[in-house]
Amino acid sequence: MSGTGHTVKSYEEEMQSLNDNLVMMGSLTESQMADAMSAVIKVDKESVDKIVKSDGKINELRSIIDNQITTVLVKRAPMAVDLRITISTMKISHDLERIGDLAKSVAKKVKPLPVDLPDELTASLRRLGDLVQKQLKDVLDAYLNKSKDKAIEIWRKDEQVDDLTNLAMNEVATYLQKDKKNLEMATHLLFVTKNIERAGDHITNIAESLYYLIEGEYLEGARPKGKPVESE
Amino acid sequence: MELNNSKIKIKAKNLNVYYGAKQALFDINLDINQKEVTALIGPSGCGKSTFIRCINRMNDVIDICKVEGSIQLDGSEINEKKVDVVTLREKVGMVFQKPNPFPKSIYDNIAYGPTIHGVAENKDQMDEIVETSLKKAALWDEVKDRLNEPGTSLSGGQQQRLCIARALSVSPEVILMDEPCSALDPIATAKIEELIDDLKKSYTIVIVTHSMAQAVRVSQKTGFFHLGKIIEVDSTEKIFKNPDNKMTQDYITGRFG
Numbered sequence: 265m266s267g268t269g270h271t272v273k274s275y276e277e278e279m280q281s282l283n284d285n286l287v288m289m290g291s292l293t294e295s296q297m298a299d300a301m302s303a304v305i306k307v308d309k310e311s312v313d314k315i316v317k318s319d320g321k322i323n324e325l326r327s328i329i330d331n332q333i334t335t336v337l338v339k340r341a342p343m344a345v346d347l348r349i350t351i352s353t354m355k356i357s358h359d360l361e362r363i364g365d366l367a368k369s370v371a372k373k374v375k376p377l378p379v380d381l382p383d384e385l386t387a388s389l390r391r392l393g394d395l396v397q398k399q400l401k402d403v404l405d406a407y408l409n410k411s412k413d414k415a416i417e418i419w420r421k422d423e424q425v426d427d428l429t430n431l432a433m434n435e436v437a438t439y440l441q442k443d444k445k446n447l448e449m450a451t452h453l454l455f456v457t458k459n460i461e462r463a464g465d466h467i468t469n470i471a472e473s474l475y476y477l478i479e480g481e482y483l484e485g486a487r488p489k490g491k492p493v494e495s496e
Numbered sequence: 497m498e499l500n501n502s503k504i505k506i507k508a509k510n511l512n513v514y515y516g517a518k519q520a521l522f523d524i525n526l527d528i529n530q531k532e533v534t535a536l537i538g539p540s541g542c543g544k545s546t547f548i549r550c551i552n553r554m555n556d557v558i559d560i561c562k563v564e565g566s567i568q569l570d571g572s573e574i575n576e577k578k579v580d581v582v583t584l585r586e587k588v589g590m591v592f593q594k595p596n597p598f599p600k601s602i603y604d605n606i607a608y609g610p611t612i613h614g615v616a617e618n619k620d621q622m623d624e625i626v627e628t629s630l631k632k633a634a635l636w637d638e639v640k641d642r643l644n645e646p647g648t649s650l651s652g653g654q655q656q657r658l659c660i661a662r663a664l665s666v667s668p669e670v671i672l673m674d675e676p677c678s679a680l681d682p683i684a685t686a687k688i689e690e691l692i693d694d695l696k697k698s699y700t701i702v703i704v705t706h707s708m709a710q711a712v713r714v715s716q717k718t719g720f721f722h723l724g725k726i727i728e729v730d731s732t733e734k735i736f737k738n739p740d741n742k743m744t745q746d747y748i749t750g751r752f753g
Contacts, residue, residue: 268751271751272750275750341709343708346749347737348737348738479738480738
């Protein structure tokens with residue numbers, strides 16, 4: 265990126281503030297995802313309300329960023345790298361907001377779960393959650409460092425997210441087959457799994473936006489896919 | 497955007513221009529495509545106006561100005577002595593920053609060029625040239641009932657379109673525009689830009705502009721000049737979305753100290 269700042273200081277400050285808000289939003293989303301996963305694994309029903317509430321802060325930041333972007337577009341008519349930062353920030357902030365929503369949905373499923381959730385049901389889910397959290401952390405670090413290579417790596421790694429999702433869903437389905445009484449619990453866990461996978465998709469979107477910001481071109485080719493979840 | 501498939505109308509090769517001891521342009525190599533708008537951008541004094549003034553040899557009138565190197569129009573060298581500059585300027589018209597209508601009637605402003613070049617054989621032909629030129633410049637409807645009024649009685653935007661009509665009256669192939677909208681309000685600017693869009697179907701246009709937004713709106717190709725050199729030339733889309741050169745990026749994003 266350009267080493268020198270804008271001649272107009274207020275433009276520089278506006279772009280800096282946009283960046284700061286996106287970083288803040290990323291950090292809150294990361295915590296939200298970690299809290300939601302922890303709540304599921306520990307079946308910690310008490311933390312659910314807090315997680316649901318803190319999603320509001322992420323939404324608020326998205327709305328602030330949207331406003332800032334409108335202002336930058338109308339005031340500065342950004343060009344080249346500034347244009348790409350503005351467009352990418354808008355897209356990334358929307359993906360982060362969706363990840364926050366999905367984390368909230370994950371947390372909400374904790375309330376109906378039995379407190380003695382069997383370990384065999386959550387082993388793959390735990391691994392999936394860890395991987396998606398790692399992906400989120402990595403993509404936010406890649407954004408801070410404007411790392412094109414990291415963006416590609418994260419984008420490719422979504423294949424593993426798909427594979428783990430299949431595994432986790434199979435585990436739940438097997439458990440359900442043992443006893444139909446498990447139906448309600450299994451349904452909730454399937455939703456949890458699917459929501460985490462969807463969060464993974466938004467992370468790859470962020471990687472794509474980041475790549476565009478850095479390179480001015482879109483990542484080419486289809487994203488590598490694991491086995492389709494629906495075929496299971 | 498496919499730049500390579502377009503026919504080259506003007507080709508500048510190793511062009512150097514000096515004003516006395518001061519060199520204004522350094523080894524300019526630039527291809528201008530036919531029936532396309534090429535925008536030239538860059539800070540004041542970077543040489544973009546000097547460059548377009550080379551295309552119709554306007555620099556000839558400056559005694560201390562020396563032009564070296566080659567500019568070809570349709571493959572023919574324009575800097576050779578045998579080239580008649582009057583004929584050259586018939587082919588390569590120019591519109592300036594400040595509208596400069598002659599202190600004559602609207603009609604006579606347009607008729608002046610064709611009269612000098614002996615284009616019209618009689619009054620009917622001249623009437624037709626005046627009407628066609630004013631129509632092409634999107635001014636006819638506004639002035640058709642007042643052709644005998646002075647050109648200077650028109651608004652700034654109308655005067656600029658009158659100057660464009662005047663340039664068109666001798667059926668040029670190339671129109672050079674040196675910041676044609678810098679003295680105009682946004683509505684008059686929009687009308688000129690709309691006109692440029694229309695004119696590019698028939699003419700090759702080179703426009704010097706300080707407005708990045710205007711360059712993006714009107715041109716297909718953009719060249720960035722700095723300190724008498726061409727730093728980067730590419731499709732307008734590439735230049736404003738993702739330029740290769742850091743100096744270009746610094747200039748268009750407002751990072752020039």
